[in-house]
Structure formats: C-alpha cells, structure tokens
Amino acid sequence: MADLIESNPESRNPQYYGGLQEYGRHLLGYSYQEDPSALEHFETSLRDPAFYLLYKKIVLFFQSYKARLQPYANNELVYPGNRSFDS
Amino acid sequence: MNSLTGFTVPANYSSYHHRVNPEQSLAYYTEDIGINALYFYYNLYYPFWLPEEQSYVIRATERRGERYYFLHQQLLARYYLERLSNDLGEIPYLDYEQPLVGYGYQPSLRYPNGEDFPVRPNYVRLSDYFYNYGHKFSSEGRYGYSYTLVQARERRIRDAIDAGFITTVRSPNFWTKQIFYKPF
Numbered sequence: 361m362a363d364l365i366e367s368n369p370e371s372r373n374p375q376y377y378g379g380l381q382e383y384g385r386h387l388l389g390y391s392y393q394e395d396p397s398a399l400e401h402f403e404t405s406l407r408d409p410a411f412y413l414l415y416k417k418i419v420l421f422f423q424s425y426k427a428r429l430q431p432y433a434n435n436e437l438v439y440p441g442n443r444s445f446d447s
Numbered sequence: 448m449n450s451l452t453g454f455t456v457p458a459n460y461s462s463y464h465h466r467v468n469p470e471q472s473l474a475y476y477t478e479d480i481g482i483n484a485l486y487f488y489y490n491l492y493y494p495f496w497l498p499e500e501q502s503y504v505i506r507a508t509e510r511r512g513e514r515y516y517f518l519h520q521q522l523l524a525r526y527y528l529e530r531l532s533n534d535l536g537e538i539p540y541l542d543y544e545q546p547l548v549g550y551g552y553q554p555s556l557r558y559p560n561g562e563d564f565p566v567r568p569n570y571v572r573l574s575d576y577f578y579n580y581g582h583k584f585s586s587e588g589r590y591g592y593s594y595t596l597v598q599a600r601e602r603r604i605r606d607a608i609d610a611g612f613i614t615t616v617r618s619p620n621f622w623t624k625q626i627f628y629k630p631f
Contacts, residue, residue: 362515364595364604364613366512367495368495368512372552372615373613376603377600380604383596383600386593388573390565395558397564398552398554402487402491404556406486407474408449408477408567409550410552412526419519421608428608431585
C-alpha cells in the first residue's frame with residue numbers, strides 16, 4: 361500500500377495510482393516555464409510551505425489506512441516465555 | 448533551576464527579509480540548510496524510483512514504504528510544532544479548487560545560467576495548462592495535465608483505502624482486482 365502511494369517500482373499498478381509525488385510537486389510549484397520550481401528539487405523542497413500542504417494529505421492517507429486495519433491479535437504481540445528481570 | 452547557556456547561531460538565509468505572508472516568520476526553519484540537506488541525501492540514498500537490483504545502498508528497498516511514511520510524518524510533525532510556537536495554527540488542508548491558501552513562495556534563488564526560480568504568488572488558482580512545449584505526449588508532456596491527474600490519482604488512492612482492493616495489471620489489456628486487506 362505504501363508502495364502504491366510512493367509509486368516506487370514495487371507498486372502494483374503505477375500508471376493507475378502512481379506519480380502523486382511528482383505531479384503534485386509540479387502542480388503546486390506553479391512554474392509556467394520549463395525550469396522546475398523549487399518544489400521539484402529535493403534540496404529546496406522543504407523551504408516551500410506547499411510541500412507541507414501536499415504531504416499532509418499523503419500522511420493522512422497512511423493514517424486512515426492504518427486506522428482501518430484489524431487490530432493486532434494477542435499472539436502477534438506477546439512472545440510466550442518472556443520475563444523481565446530487575447537487576 | 449540552573450542557568451542556561453544560550454547559543455546564537457548567525458544565519459544568513461535568503462528569504463529572511465521578505466514579508467510576503469505570515470509564513471515567512473518560519474523561514475528560520477524551512478530555510479535551514481541542515482534539514483534540506485537531510486531530505487536531499489535521504490532521496491539520494493533511498494531513491495523512490497530505483498528498483499531493488501539497481502540500488503547501490505544495501506537494503507535500500509527494504510520496508511521502503513514504511514520508511515517513506517516515517518520520514519514525512521516526522522518532518523510534518525516538527526513543522527507543525529514550529530507553526531504552533533509561532534501562533535500560526537494547524538497546517539491548512541489543501542483543496543485544489545479554491546485559490547491556494549495564501550502561502551506564496553519566493554525563493555530568492557537562481558539557476559547557474561542566470562534564470563530565477565519560479566515564484567508563486569499568494570492566492571493562486573491552480574489549473575491545467577495545455578501547451579506542451581514540444582514534448583511528446585509521454586511522461587514529460589503530461590505535466591501540463593497535472594491538475595486533473597493529481598486529483599484523479601488521489602481519489603483512486605482514497606478509493607483503494609476505503610474499499611480494500613486495488614486494480615493490478617495481469618497483462619496489458621486485462622486488469623484485475625486484488626483484495627489486499629479487509630477493512631475493519
């Protein structure tokens with residue numbers, strides 16, 4: 361799921377879901393010429409407040425995804441036979 | 448309480464003197480060279496466009512989705528704290544229809560050939576632009592349609608999260624559904 365959003369090569373269907381990062385940066389960069397805006401270079405993208413606007417949405421996708429997963433079962437969280445000692 | 452030693456770091460950032468919008472009071476944080484270098488080197492070592500067999504850092508593709516989320520969530524959390532300490536409130540929610548919230552950006556930067564970085568004014572309306580600059584209609588030419596593409600892709604991702612299945616590619620003309628989790 362995270363691979364879909366990030367559109368890395370492990371994404372299952374990149375032409376359907378992918379590219380949110382790249383196109384979002386181009387759109388918010390507001391460059392009507394051919395040179396890339398400040399959002400499209402990685403070393404200047406944190407200066408632009410629109411970076412945080414765009415990534416707030418992406419982080420909210422992840423959080424809504426995690427909110428919809430099943431809660432952990434007890435046997436996934438607890439190792440049987442674990443004891444903690446006071447030294 | 449012990450007395451605290453204070454340190455002053457002289458900083459000479461490029462847009463410190465601009466007062467375009469209230470966001471500029473955060474310029475001491477956003478223009479910080481260290482954090483920009485962090486993001487740059489992060490994308491250099493764990494690039495999102497490289498598959499596993501071509502990456503040059505060992506285990507660069509392990510859990511890369513989680514790492515992506517973790518990095519951005521931490522960056523946003525720190526930014527949110529800085530905003531709160533400057534009385535600016537929450538990060539506004541991005542709505543593509545309305546004029547973009549009044550946070551223009553004016554990088555006082557320049558390319559080596561003399562051209563300036565593009566400036567975004569406050570309160571712009573985003574839209575498609577339909578000229579192609581002579582690029583072929585592949586990934587380069589499609590940048591003109593960013594407005595509809597970004598909205599469509601966001602909606603697809605949101606649908607995938609809510610419905611619990613994604614459409615995957617089995618062969619070029621046959622896309623199937625694949626259930627990847629059951630919503631709670």
